[in-house]
Amino acid sequence: MNAKTSSAGEEEASGTRNETLGEAKRRQVIRVAYVIAALDLTFLFMQMGLMPYLAKSLGLDSVGFGYLQTIFGVLQLVGGYIFGRFADQFGARAALILSCASGSILFLLMTLSTNIPLLFLSRLPGVFMHGIPGAQKVITDVTTPSQRAGALGKLGFCFGVGIIAGSAVGGVLSTKFGVYVPTYLGLVGSLINTLIAVIWIPSQTKPKSDHPMTEHSTSQSGSLFSIREILRLMKFPGVMEVFTVKVLAGFPIGLFMIMFSIISMDFFGLEAVESGYLMSYFGVLQMVVQGLVVGKMAGRCSEMTLLRLSVFVFAGVGLGMALMRTVWHYCIIAVPLVFAFSMLATITDSILTKAVPSSDTGAMLGICASVQPLTRTVGPTIGGLLYKQFGVSSFGYLQLMVNLGLFVYLLKSKIPLEEMKSQ
Template sequence: MYFGLVGSLINTMISIVWIPSPAKPKSEHRKTEQSSVFNIREILRVMKFPGVMEIFLVKVLSGFPIGLFLIMFSIISIEFFGLEAVESGYLMSYFGVLQMVVQGLVIEKLTSRCTEQTLLRLSILVFAGVGLGMALMRTVWHYCIIVVPLVFAFNMQGTITDSILTKAVPSSDTGAMLGICASVQPLTRTVGPTLGVILYKQFGVSSFGYLQLIVNVGLFVYLLKSKSPLRETKSH
């Protein structure tokens, strides 16, 4: 707690000293709508742009099962894998290092060569394969292998869906769209513990994998058949 307090104070001082005040003036006709922190009408308005609701649902549904698994991971690592607290910490560090490598090296190269729709379908397909692997895994070494494509799909899906969604709305709504995208993880953390406990206690660890597989196979088929109104572009 003290360590977190010191870090928060340092971040506060950095933001006060080095982050400049907003340079863009606020438009008068949007002041009323933006005065509320949580505006249902504003969210619904943004979701009505062509293709936004479709991609947003893909974003939410594709990562939801793995989100449940990650929420329950501290319990799973002890009860299912039989790890001690220190070993579980090492595993989480391994996960974090993989995220940095994939986000910094792999995704950058792929987004410059492939269209966003292609990469979105690829991430969903990899998510489905990860689900099958999770359903069959039995040891922590299996998980160490599975987590490599898991991190790839997790980061790719988040990057591509955010990029597609922000491009699908006017520039004046970019902030609102980013805020809506950022709400996905808190939503998972809100309902995830209850659903995660039910799945784990009633059906075991493999249930997370089977749910991940079923959901993402369905989404992959849907994306192949659907004709998205969003523009096919390469990210730069």
């Protein structure tokens, strides 16, 4: 199966998809996916902000908390691809239900975490907590390739909502009513999210024509984790190149964000409340950029142009980070940073799901979802070394050099994306 055949087949299947669901039903399903994603991210950021205080109340020191975070990162890293394969074999609805139910179990275990072993045990359900890839899978199934980038881009709006609502609600509840109260809310909310997925997401988001039993279909493989399947997907035209750009372009800024809590205290001199305000500022930027900018640009420019643009802006962000001295400088840099980060994530996800057969879009989204957990797993060691040895400016210079190299590569390379451009 070549890329053009895959793209043409997906466009034809997209017509069947719209006929199967109906335009009104399709839009409703997309809106429900956005709601599920927003709630999932709200609970995720709530528990992420809560974990340091819960761990401290149980007597876990900073080294132990680092192990706790690393375990969660590894579980998310391994689980991303498994979750994607599960979505391909059993459908987007089943995958979303699995993710929301896993979130419910995680919060249930957190409510019972009266000692450190139980706190570590509460991280285990994180292996299947992938609400964003689940929502992406739904959107990928019910949209045409030309609609996909814009629809996926709006998920960033949900990300902004999650940052703001999750941080605010978790902080207020834990301060006023105790550290365990947000876990009760997370448990109830995750159960409600599970019911939403059961009731409003169709059991079949992909038409029957999208499930051919061919030698390329993941549904023929019994294993949910297969290195051979990952390598097979990477062999499709353009996939390895675009995925490499996705990983490398965002890796330096990922290191910076991992160290941000320390940088905000030591370098910017911020208090905890001020750091919370800064995170809310990021959430608002994310909502504005994803809601008003990314989708419109995706409909007017080719995806290769937007990919080059995001990498170029990332290089400029690196230069700004290398020169920044105050938190106000960072607030200015945050505008192009959020734009480049959002555009890169949206466009690469759109390109990669178009480059593989429709029966493999879940696995491809799962691979994409593993990028951030990979950074969170290896990032603390690398980021800590850079910060200790070379200071904050080292993150900016690394960002600048990596993305300038990628920009030159994208200008000179001939990645076969013609058949994957938005029509």
